[in-house]
Amino acid sequence: MIKIVIAILICASSVLAQQIGNPTAQQGVIPARGTFAIRNARIVTVSGPDIENGTVVIRDGKIEAVGTNVSVPAGAQTIDGTGLSVYPGMIDAGTNMGLVEVPQGANGTVDTSEVGDLNPNAKAIIAVNPHSAHIAVTRVEGVTTTVTAPAGGLISGQAAVINLLGTAPKEMAVVPQAALVINYPRLGGGGGGGGFGPQQQQAITSETLAANERELDQIRKMLRDAEAYGRSQDAYEKDKSLPRPDRNVVLEPLVPYVRGEQPVIFRAEREAEIRGSLRFAEEMKLKPIILGGNDAWKVASLLKAKNVPVILTGIFSLPGREDDPYDTLYEQPAKLLQAGVRFCISTGDAGAEVRNLAQYAGMAAAYGLSKADALKSVTLYPAQIMNVGDRLGSIEAGKMANLVVTDGDLLEIRTRIRYLFIDGRPVVLTSRHTELNDAFKNRK
Amino acid sequence: MKRFIAKLLFLSIISTLPLNVARAQRQTSNETLIRNATVLTVTRGTLENTDVLLRNGKIAGVGKNLNASANARIIDATGKFVMPGIIDCHSHSMLDTINESTLAVTSMVRTEDVLNPTDVDLYRELAGGVTTLNLLHGSANPIGGLNTVVKIKYGRPASEFLFPGAMPGIKFALGENVKRSSAPNIPGVTRRYPNTRMGVEEVIRDAFTRARDYKRTWDEYRAAAGKDKNLIPPRRDLQLEPLVEILEGKRYVHAHCYIASEILMLINLADEFGFKIKTFQHVLEGYKVAKEIAAHGAGASIFADSWGYKIEAYDAIPYNAAILTRAGVVVSMNSDSDERARRLNIEAAKAMHWGDMTEEQALKMITLNPAIQLGIQDRVGSIEVGKDADVAIWNGHPFSVYSRVDTTFVDGTVFFDRQEDLARRPELAKERARLEQAEPNKPAAPGTPSQGPRRRRPSQ
Numbered sequence: 001m002i003k004i005v006i007a008i009l010i011c012a013s014s015v016l017a018q019q020i021g022n023p024t025a026q027q028g029v030i031p032a033r034g035t036f037a038i039r040n041a042r043i044v045t046v047s048g049p050d051i052e053n054g055t056v057v058i059r060d061g062k063i064e065a066v067g068t069n070v071s072v073p074a075g076a077q078t079i080d081g082t083g084l085s086v087y088p089g090m091i092d093a094g095t096n097m098g099l100v101e102v103p104q105g106a107n108g109t110v111d112t113s114e115v116g117d118l119n120p121n122a123k124a125i126i127a128v129n130p131h132s133a134h135i136a137v138t139r140v141e142g143v144t145t146t147v148t149a150p151a152g153g154l155i156s157g158q159a160a161v162i163n164l165l166g167t168a169p170k171e172m173a174v175v176p177q178a179a180l181v182i183n184y185p186r187l188g189g190g191g192g193g194g195g196f197g198p199q200q201q202q203a204i205t206s207e208t209l210a211a212n213e214r215e216l217d218q219i220r221k222m223l224r225d226a227e228a229y230g231r232s233q234d235a236y237e238k239d240k241s242l243p244r245p246d247r248n249v250v251l252e253p254l255v256p257y258v259r260g261e262q263p264v265i266f267r268a269e270r271e272a273e274i275r276g277s278l279r280f281a282e283e284m285k286l287k288p289i290i291l292g293g294n295d296a297w298k299v300a301s302l303l304k305a306k307n308v309p310v311i312l313t314g315i316f317s318l319p320g321r322e323d324d325p326y327d328t329l330y331e332q333p334a335k336l337l338q339a340g341v342r343f344c345i346s347t348g349d350a351g352a353e354v355r356n357l358a359q360y361a362g363m364a365a366a367y368g369l370s371k372a373d374a375l376k377s378v379t380l381y382p383a384q385i386m387n388v389g390d391r392l393g394s395i396e397a398g399k400m401a402n403l404v405v406t407d408g409d410l411l412e413i414r415t416r417i418r419y420l421f422i423d424g425r426p427v428v429l430t431s432r433h434t435e436l437n438d439a440f441k442n443r444k
Numbered sequence: 445m446k447r448f449i450a451k452l453l454f455l456s457i458i459s460t461l462p463l464n465v466a467r468a469q470r471q472t473s474n475e476t477l478i479r480n481a482t483v484l485t486v487t488r489g490t491l492e493n494t495d496v497l498l499r500n501g502k503i504a505g506v507g508k509n510l511n512a513s514a515n516a517r518i519i520d521a522t523g524k525f526v527m528p529g530i531i532d533c534h535s536h537s538m539l540d541t542i543n544e545s546t547l548a549v550t551s552m553v554r555t556e557d558v559l560n561p562t563d564v565d566l567y568r569e570l571a572g573g574v575t576t577l578n579l580l581h582g583s584a585n586p587i588g589g590l591n592t593v594v595k596i597k598y599g600r601p602a603s604e605f606l607f608p609g610a611m612p613g614i615k616f617a618l619g620e621n622v623k624r625s626s627a628p629n630i631p632g633v634t635r636r637y638p639n640t641r642m643g644v645e646e647v648i649r650d651a652f653t654r655a656r657d658y659k660r661t662w663d664e665y666r667a668a669a670g671k672d673k674n675l676i677p678p679r680r681d682l683q684l685e686p687l688v689e690i691l692e693g694k695r696y697v698h699a700h701c702y703i704a705s706e707i708l709m710l711i712n713l714a715d716e717f718g719f720k721i722k723t724f725q726h727v728l729e730g731y732k733v734a735k736e737i738a739a740h741g742a743g744a745s746i747f748a749d750s751w752g753y754k755i756e757a758y759d760a761i762p763y764n765a766a767i768l769t770r771a772g773v774v775v776s777m778n779s780d781s782d783e784r785a786r787r788l789n790i791e792a793a794k795a796m797h798w799g800d801m802t803e804e805q806a807l808k809m810i811t812l813n814p815a816i817q818l819g820i821q822d823r824v825g826s827i828e829v830g831k832d833a834d835v836a837i838w839n840g841h842p843f844s845v846y847s848r849v850d851t852t853f854v855d856g857t858v859f860f861d862r863q864e865d866l867a868r869r870p871e872l873a874k875e876r877a878r879l880e881q882a883e884p885n886k887p888a889a890p891g892t893p894s895q896g897p898r899r900r901r902p903s904q
C-alpha cells in the first residue's frame with residue numbers, strides 16, 4: 001500500500017515538473033568551470049582557417065589555447081574529438097529569449113512589451129527567465145548566445161546579450177544593456193509573414209506618412225530630452241554650485257545611446273522604413289543597427305556607405321510582394337555580402353524557433369552565400385555587430401569558451417551536437433524535450 | 445488613354461505571375477528523360493547513376509541507360525538528385541477563405557468552392573519541390589468543412605488542380621481553436637458553443653447521433669422505395685451527408701488536435717460510432733498516446749518541431765515523429781503554412797536529427813506516407829513505373845540544408861524551373877519599373893485621399 005502511495009506521489013510530482021515555469025532536472029545547478037581539452041578534433045575557428053586534428057584548451061571560462069601543437073595541461077579533463085568538429089557557439093541577435101514562455105493564451109508568461117510607447121528604461125535583462133524551458137531547448141542545438149530584446153511601442157527598451165546558461169540573469173549576461181531598441185514606425189504594413197494566408201505589402205499612403213511623422217516626433221522629443229538631461233547632469237558634475245538637476249530613470253539610460261556610445265537597434269523591414277531609420281539615426285547622431293531588414297537589398301549601397309549593419313530575420317518569411325522572385329529573402333544575405341553590407345542571420349523568433357538558427361543560415365548558403373559566410377553569419381558576424389566580437393563568435397585564445405562539438409557540419413540538419421560548453425562550463429545535453437522523450441518513449 | 449491604362453492593368457496582372465501559362469505549356473514534348481541522377485525512389489531505395497523517363501504524364505522507366513524517343517527532352521542530372529514530388533498533408537494555400545467559424549458543425553461547406561489558382565504561394569511551393577496539397581478547412585469548429593486534394597498546376601484553371609481519385613475528406617478540430625480560446629469576450633454577445641473540451645465531445649457526439657438517424661431514415665426509404673414508387677424521399681441534409689459518408693468509410697477524417705486527452709476522446713468516440721480517424725493533424729502530444737493511435741489505425745500528420753506557441757503546444761517535442769513511427773503509426777510532416785511548405789525537405793530531415801529515423805523513414809514522411817493518408821498512394825509518393833510523373837530534381841541531397849530545387853514536374857510537365865525563372869527576371873524587373881512610372885500607379889500627392897491598390901483578397 002505504501003509503495004502504491006509513493007508511486008502515485010512520484011507520478012504526481014513528475015506531472016507537476018512538466019508544468020510551466022517549474023524547474024526541471026537541469027535547472028538550479030550551474031556546472032563548474034574547470035580545465036578541459038578537446039583533442040584530435042577538426043577545429044572550425046571561423047576567424048581563421050580550419051585546423052584539422054587540433055586541440056582546444058579551455059580554462060576558467062576562456063579558450064586558453066587552440067592549434068595543432070598545443071599541450072594538454074596536467075589535470076585537464078580531456079575529450080577525444082576524433083571524427084568530431086569544434087565550432088564556436090551560434091549567436092542569434094534577434095530574439096525575445098527568456099521574455100516569453102507561451103505567446104498565445106498565457107499573457108502571464110509574456111514580458112516583451114511595456115504599456116505605452118516610450119520605455120527606454122525597460123531592460124530585458126531584468127525580466128529574462130533563466131528557467132524558461134526555451135533556454136535549454138535552444139542551447140542543446142548549438143545556439144549558446146542570444147540578443148534578447150523587448151518588443152513593444154516605439155522605444156521598446158534595452159536589449160541584452162545573454163548566454164543560454166545560468167541560474168540568474170546576472171550569470172547569463174554577457175552585456176546586460178547592449179542596445180536600445182526602437183520600432184521604426186511602420187509604413188504601410190504587410191510583407192513577409194509566416195504564411196497562414198497571404199500578407200502582401202500594402203501601399204504607403206499620405207495618411208500613413210503623416211502618422212509616421214507624428215510617431216517619429218515622439219521619439220525625437222524624448223531623445224532630445226535625454227541629450228539635454230545628459231548635458232545638465234554633466235554640467236552639475238563639473239560645477240556643484242549649479243542647481244542640482246533631478247535624476248530621471250526614464251531619460252538616464254538613454255544618454256549613452258544619444259551620445260552614439262552604444263548602438264540603437266531599429267526594427268525596420270520595408271525600404272522606406274530602413275531609409276527612414278538611417279535618416280533619423282543620422283539626424284540624431286545615433287549608431288544604428290537594422291533589425292528585420294527584408295528590403296535591405298534595396299538600400300544596400302546606402303547601408304554600405306553609412307556602414308550600418310543588418311540583423312536579417314526574414315530568411316524564412318514569404319517575399320513581401322507578389323512579384324518578388326521566389327528566393328528574394330533566401331538570397332538576400334548573398335546579395336548584401338556582395339554589396340559590402342555587414343549583416344548577420346537571425347530567426348527573429350521569440351524563443352521556440354531559435355534552435356533552428358542553423359537552417360536559416362543554411363538556406364542562405366543554398367542560395368548563393370558560401371558555407372563559410374553562412375557559418376559566420378550566425379557566429380562571428382552577430383558578435384561583431386553587437387560589439388562582442390572580441391569575446392564571442394570564433395575560436396581564438398582569450399575568447400569566452402562557448403563551444404559546440406559536433407559529429408558533422410554545424411549547419412546541416414542531420415548533424416548531432418556531442419558536447420557543449422558555455423562560458424567554459426560543460427553543459428549536459430538535456431532539455432524539457434529530452435526529458436519528455438525519456439518519460440514517454442518506452443510507454444507500453 | 446483609357447485603352448492605354450487598361451493595357452497597363454493587364455500587363456500588371458500578367459507580370460504578377462512569375463510563371464505564366466504560356467511558359468508552363470511551352471514544353472511541346474510529352475516525354476522527358478532525366479539522365480544519370482541519384483534517384484530517391486522511397487520504396488526501392490536510393491539508385492545511383494540512374495535515369496528516370498517521364499512519358500505522357502507517367503513515370504515510364506527507372507533504370508540505367510534508358511532510351512527515349514527522338515523528340516524527348518533530355519536533362520543531364522549528373523550530380524543531382526531526383527525525388528518524388530513532396531506531398532503536404534495540411535495546407536491552406538489557394539483558399540480564398542479558410543474558416544467558416546460561425547457554427548460548431550460546418551460539414552456543409554467545401555474548400556473546393558474557394559480555390560484561387562493564381563495564389564503566388566503555389567509557385568513558391570513548387571520551387572520547394574512540392575506537387576500535391578491537402579487543402580483543409582480551418583480549425584474553428586469541432587466538425588469543419590470538406591477538404592480538397594490538389595496537384596499544384598500553377599497557371600492552369602482551378603478545375604485542373606483537382607487530384608482525381610483522391611479520397612474525399614473533412615476537417616475535424618479539437619482543443620483551443622475550437623473553444624475559440626483566443627476570441628474576445630464581447631459584452632452582450634453569447635459565446636459560441638462549445639467552450640470546453642467536454643462540449644467539443646458533445647458536439648461531435650450529437651452530430652454523429654443525428655447522422656446515424658439520418659442514414660437510417662434514408663436506408664429505410666431506399667428499402668421501401670422499391671415496393672412503393674409513390675414514397676416521398678426524406679429531405680436532404682447537406683450537413684449530415686458528409687457524416688454519413690464517414691460512417692460508411694467513404695470520407696477520411698483529418699482531425700486537428702493537440703493534447704493527449706482530446707486525442708483519446710476522439711478515438712473512443714469514433715470507435716463507439718464505428719468510424720475511423722484517418723489522420724490526426726498536428727497531434728503534438730501524440731507521443732503520449734502513440735499505442736492508442738496505432739491501435740485505432742489512425743495516421744499522424746505533424747510538425748517536425750514546432751512547440752510552445754500556445755498552451756496546448758507546450759508539451760510538443762521533436763521526438764514525436766520517431767515515437768509515433770516506432771509505435772506503428774503512419775507519420776507525415778506537414779506545413780500548415782505557405783511559408784513552411786517551401787522547405788518540407790528540411791522538416792523531414794529533422795526526423796533523422798531527433799529520434800534516429802532512417803533516411804527512408806524520413807523521406808516517406810513527405811512522400812509516401814502523406815499519399816497513404818490521402819488515399820493516393822497508388823498514384824504518387826514514390827518513383828515507380830506507372831506512377832504519376834510528379835518529381836523534382838534537386839541540386840543536392842534534399843535532406844541537405846544547402847540544397848535547392850532545379851526543376852519540378854507535375855504529371856510530366858515542368859511547372860517550376862529555376863533556370864527559366866532566373867532568365868525571366870530582368871524582363872520582369874523592367875516591366876515593373878515601367879508600370880511604376882505609369883500614371884495610375886504613381887503615388888498620390890500629399891493631402892489627397894488614399895487610393896491604395898485594391899487588395900485581391902483580405903488578409904486572414
